Every structure is written in structure tokens, then in C-alpha cells.
Amino acid sequence: MTEKKPTGLFSTKLVAIAAVAGIVAGAAAVYVRETMSGNAVETADAAQCAGTVEKAEALKPYFSGDVAAMVPVSEPRLVEGLTFQDQSGAPMTMANFTNKTVLLNLWATWCVPCREEMPALNNLQKAVGNERFQVLAINIDTGDVEKPQTFLAETGVDALGLYRDASMGVFNTLKRQGLAFGLPVTLLVDGKGCLLGNMNGPAAWDGADAKALIAAADGA
Template identity: 35%
Template sequence: MLRVLFAVIYTALTFGANGAAMAGPAEAAALLSGDMKKLVIHPEPKPLPDVGLLGLDEAPQSLSDWRGQWVVANFWATWCAPCRQEMPSLDRLEAAMGGERLAVVTIATGRNAVPAITRFFDEAGVTRLTALRDPKSGLARQIGVMGLPVTLVLDPEGREVARLIGDAEWDAPEALAVLGAMIR
């Protein structure tokens, strides 16, 4: 909890120091440090295909359901050890920044049974994240997800503006600063 509080204060001070500064993906690039050095910010947003996903209740869903918000979309699997390490930080990111402007959405890619996903979240202490499934890896294949985890940052139009391959501490001060610059 102290770490999240520190990160929020750090982020506020970072952006409060120059309120007139413009923010966005390009400006966020200047803040890349720590795990965020692995974040590739695209010079131009990349449109995503509107491939159908499933909720844990088998209801059809799509990333377009979050249009109007920034989205941190994490591709993962129940068998993925780095995913197990990373998932709690995504849950804390949702607690720290989730709301009207930003949502953290997880997408279990490939064969991930609903009971295994539920057990994974329970064991990792994850309580806040939206869990979707891409059971045939249709979306993952179309956008070039070759290994796991992979996290995309989507702008409010649903376009990919950044990608991080591998795991990261998504609630670290540098991650909160980068995401704060993007959504500001």
C-alpha cells in the first residue's frame, strides 16, 4: 500500500512541476526507466482488428467495449511463470489508476480453462482485473503476440500506441509516471 501511495505522490509531483507541459505517448517516451525501458512507444498508433473475445461467463466481448478509455491490455496464460509474477502488479495498477480514463484488461491466450483462470487469480490475490479469453489465439496471432506476457497500451480510439514484451512491475513509480503522461 505504501508503494502505491508513493507512486501516486511521485506521479503527481512529476506532472505538477510543469502543468503547462503537453503529455501523450511521445512525451511519455522521455520518462522511460526501470521496467518501462522495455516499453516500445509507436511513432503512429496502430489499429487493432476487432476480433471477438470471451468473458469468463462465455459472453462475447471485444476490446472495442473499452473505446473512450485508455486500456492496458495484458496477454497471458495460466501456465506462464512470468505472468504469475506480473499479474499482482497489474491488479495494483487497476487500483491506483483504473476508472473512467484507464482500464486494465487481461486476455488469457490459448487454452486456458475458466476454472484455471479463476484459480490463478485467487492464488495471485488478483481481485480487480477484467479477465477475457482469446481461446483460439485469434487476436494474439493477428497482432503478433509470439510469447507471453505481452502488454499493449491502447488509446481511447482503441489503437495500439505502445507494447511491452515480457513482464513488468506495472505499479512501479516509473510505470505510473509513463501511463500518467499518456492519459493526461
């Protein structure tokens, strides 16, 4: 029987990393070289995302503490062109999460900061996940599914499911859009699929600062 590791072990280290990330945004991220695969980059629909910049501006006071590295969007941007698979292998896009505030996170088992923040993301989903909010963690390990499945089982990450893109296309798309340069990368997306903010590097997502940000974004 696989032994589950306690999820609280990472908290102190993540709080320290998040504090540093607030000073040097993204400094803790693991640099990733872009592969040749990728999804088509879509042009942001300014009409659909009208008011998003103002919404992000209102959230600025919540981009602090553990989540100080979150950068608010400066122009309307629709998060499109991302294709991945759900736990059953069925194809998905961000359109599947319409009407939900989404914390979109890209991770890989070979990314040490990712491994350390996954339990915190799991705790966040357990604490505040509902029909209006979801943590969407997408694994970008290449190869078969065994490695990420084993990691989730060993660390007791049981609330996120295993969403995957083994082609790394989601990362490549976000990199070309200037939203990602390494892992982990996290996007805060509203219910219309519009970007509110993005962060490169890990954070203590189960802390009070992150929960306050999600509550504010969900109600914005």
C-alpha cells in the same frame, strides 16, 4: 477455503526483470508458437489515429525504468481484429473500451513471467483504474475456465476480472501484426483504440515508473 498468497512477493523479481528488459527488450518473455486459429488482421485507420505518433513521441520520457522495454508506435495503428469474452462469456472487442486508455495484457497460467506480473497488474488497476483507464488482462489458456479462475483466486488477483480467449486468436493476431512474439505481451492503447506502445516481457506495473506512464498517457 482457498488461501490467498500475498501479492508483494513478486515485486523484487519483477523490478529486476524490468531492469534487464530495458536493456534487452522482450528477453524475459516466454516464446509461444502460433496456432492455426486467429482473428482477421485489420488495416490501421490512419485518419482515426492521426496524431498518435506525436502522442507516443511525447510519452518517450516515460518509457523508462521499470517500463523501459515499451516500444513507442512509429506509425498510426488502430488496434482491431481482437475478439474475446468477458467474465460472463459475452463477446467483446476493443470497441467496448472506447474513450478509455487501456493497458492490454495477454497472459496464461503456464507462463511463469505472466504469473509473476499478474499481482502487479492487479495492484495497478486498484491504484489508478477509473472510468478513463483500465488494465485489460486477457487469458489465453486453452481448455476450460477452471485453471485461470483458480490461479486468480489463489493469488488474490481480484480487480482485473477474467477476460478470456481460449482459441489464442488475440495472440495470433498480434503476432502476425509484429506486436507479439511471446508472453506476456502488453499494449498501451488510447481512447480511440490507437496503439501508443507495446512491450514483450513482464514489468513491475505497480511501481512508480508504470504509474507515471499511465498518468501521462491518460492525460495525453
